[in-house]
Amino acid sequence: MKTIQEIQADIVEEFSVFSDWMDKYEYLIELGKGMPLIDEKDKTEANLIRGCQSRVWLSCRAEDGRLHFAADSDAIITKGIISLLLKVYDGQTPADILAADEAFIGEIGLKENLSPTRANGLVSMIAAIKAYAAAFQAGTEEKPRDLEADVVAALRMVYDPEIPVNVYDMGLIYDIQADADGQVFIRMTLTAPNCPIADDVVAQVREAVSDVPGVKDVQVELVFEPEWTTDRMSEEAKLELGML
Amino acid sequence: MEARSIFPALDRQIYGKPLIYFDNAATAQRPQAVLDLQQRLCVEACGNIHRAIHRLSAEATDAYEAGREAVRRFINAPARENVVFTSGTTASINLVATCFCERFLGAGDRILVSEAEHHSNLVPWQLACGRQGASLEVLPVDEAGELSVEELDRRLAAAEGRIKLVAVTHISNVLGIVNPVRELVAVAHRYGVPVLVDGAQGIIHETVDVQALDCDFYAFSGHKVYAPTGIGVLYGKTRWLDEMPPFMGGGEMIDTVSFEKTTYAPLPLKYEAGTQNFVAAACFAPALETARALMDDPVLQENLLAMRDFLLAELGRIEGMRIYGCPRDPQRKIPLISFTVAGAFPADLAQILDKMGIAVRSGHVCAEPLLRRFGQTSVVRASLAPYNTLAECESFVAALRRAVNMLR
Numbered sequence: 120m121k122t123i124q125e126i127q128a129d130i131v132e133e134f135s136v137f138s139d140w141m142d143k144y145e146y147l148i149e150l151g152k153g154m155p156l157i158d159e160k161d162k163t164e165a166n167l168i169r170g171c172q173s174r175v176w177l178s179c180r181a182e183d184g185r186l187h188f189a190a191d192s193d194a195i196i197t198k199g200i201i202s203l204l205l206k207v208y209d210g211q212t213p214a215d216i217l218a219a220d221e222a223f224i225g226e227i228g229l230k231e232n233l234s235p236t237r238a239n240g241l242v243s244m245i246a247a248i249k250a251y252a253a254a255f256q257a258g259t260e261e262k263p264r265d266l267e268a269d270v271v272a273a274l275r276m277v278y279d280p281e282i283p284v285n286v287y288d289m290g291l292i293y294d295i296q297a298d299a300d301g302q303v304f305i306r307m308t309l310t311a312p313n314c315p316i317a318d319d320v321v322a323q324v325r326e327a328v329s330d331v332p333g334v335k336d337v338q339v340e341l342v343f344e345p346e347w348t349t350d351r352m353s354e355e356a357k358l359e360l361g362m363l
Numbered sequence: 364m365e366a367r368s369i370f371p372a373l374d375r376q377i378y379g380k381p382l383i384y385f386d387n388a389a390t391a392q393r394p395q396a397v398l399d400l401q402q403r404l405c406v407e408a409c410g411n412i413h414r415a416i417h418r419l420s421a422e423a424t425d426a427y428e429a430g431r432e433a434v435r436r437f438i439n440a441p442a443r444e445n446v447v448f449t450s451g452t453t454a455s456i457n458l459v460a461t462c463f464c465e466r467f468l469g470a471g472d473r474i475l476v477s478e479a480e481h482h483s484n485l486v487p488w489q490l491a492c493g494r495q496g497a498s499l500e501v502l503p504v505d506e507a508g509e510l511s512v513e514e515l516d517r518r519l520a521a522a523e524g525r526i527k528l529v530a531v532t533h534i535s536n537v538l539g540i541v542n543p544v545r546e547l548v549a550v551a552h553r554y555g556v557p558v559l560v561d562g563a564q565g566i567i568h569e570t571v572d573v574q575a576l577d578c579d580f581y582a583f584s585g586h587k588v589y590a591p592t593g594i595g596v597l598y599g600k601t602r603w604l605d606e607m608p609p610f611m612g613g614g615e616m617i618d619t620v621s622f623e624k625t626t627y628a629p630l631p632l633k634y635e636a637g638t639q640n641f642v643a644a645a646c647f648a649p650a651l652e653t654a655r656a657l658m659d660d661p662v663l664q665e666n667l668l669a670m671r672d673f674l675l676a677e678l679g680r681i682e683g684m685r686i687y688g689c690p691r692d693p694q695r696k697i698p699l700i701s702f703t704v705a706g707a708f709p710a711d712l713a714q715i716l717d718k719m720g721i722a723v724r725s726g727h728v729c730a731e732p733l734l735r736r737f738g739q740t741s742v743v744r745a746s747l748a749p750y751n752t753l754a755e756c757e758s759f760v761a762a763l764r765r766a767v768n769m770l771r
Contacts, residue, residue: 140378140718141718141769144714144715144718144769145769148711148769148770172709172710172713172725172726172741173708173710173741174740193708193740193741194708194710194711195708195711195770196710196711196714196715197710197711
């Protein structure tokens, strides 16, 4: 099967024939109408992603290490874009899904549809696809479970909203202790002691780690000693923030 | 008067097409006079109001109070003390929901709201009821979208004094129907029950005379009457503003402060804690002058009605069209039309219209319970201002037909 990058390149190619927005939208509407519907029984409250403009439903099942998605929306243009996203992600492995991005949506000129201000549920839907992939990846390690590694993977999904690098690679995590009973202790810091969203980040860390299979209890300690410096960032983080 | 030339935003091109701005119920565009004053005050008189002796502060305070006087005149409030500045309609309603309810709402009491309320005139009351152990009662709208004065009478009689306040919208942001506020207030007052009117839409479509309406509170925002965002007004009768406790504590709302006891500033400053948005408040003066001029211009007013009638007639010709809010007396409908078209989802229509340079609102328009009553989760809303034209309405109808055809 084709890789995510190959499928995205195909879609960009496909859209390059449209010269104006009207044709593009008509094609999206067609895609939306032709999309296989989500099973009615999966159109549940739990699978619902609410936007102020439209609603999106997403369900996911795993088969042979690959994820399969079904989705629906009450808005047809949103549904057309969903069908593109599913074309890309359906049948891929969790690792590939987590590594991929959605830049191709911008390349085909539909970037504004992924803007959070559209409130059409697409942004939350992409987050939900990634969350499924992360959960599945964390839950199906074949080797004996290494709880600490799973906790690190979960921490890599947590972001301070103002920094595009996850808390682990930022070097904000000072200590991780995971015992065999699933008791996890995390000592962490923030980039600045007066960070206005400190509670938020700590809560996110706690939530992400408690979702890791095998974790029974999480304790997070927030410290500002020793002080965080940029030396603690990983090479990737420095690269991402343009510091190298 | 020529309305369009004084609103510079209307010259914008959207995706290479002239902007057709039909989302005036959300926010109106600002006239040059407002933009000029905003700029001038920021440059020349940026000093905190009511505080310092120096010249900048004095000029800022004068401009702020001139804004208050402009509001007082516009709504015919008896005095300056009845006009409280807030950050907007929502803040005004929250102020009353907090302060009135703390003082006058007890366990087992009720607040009555209408089914047509914006979330901003619903959720604050829910919160207050939760705090006081009270409950919310809902006055329904009928299929046409109208409220019944007789039904209000029946409810108040049946409640036997347990309804402590009625909160009702002057004009619903979905239905565009002018509610019989004067009659509703008169009935409520017969039972000794005060009335808060949500004037977010009413303030710009009707000449509002709070003394003639006799309402106890009237709340509205600046940005729907050509003033900036972040400023709004709470009109209140002196009796209530005196008896209610203060809302927020802090600077300017005090008389004297000691650790044992603090006494509060006289009205309206009692409710204006902290540094106010004085530049925006001052802008009420030119904004309301513009609003008055547009409202008093017979040609523009006739044009508004002509646009309303044209849209109602032409939209009605589109197959599968359903319009929400069709009062028995058609003159009670303002040029604000919410609709759905079978087979075309509102967000899709709005998105395609946007590509054609047309700004309309779509979604639940902050009135989920009302939409649910009509079996919808989402509508499209076109809302007009005096600076819109019949030619724009024609383009809108043509564009809408095209969008519907694309989607079906």
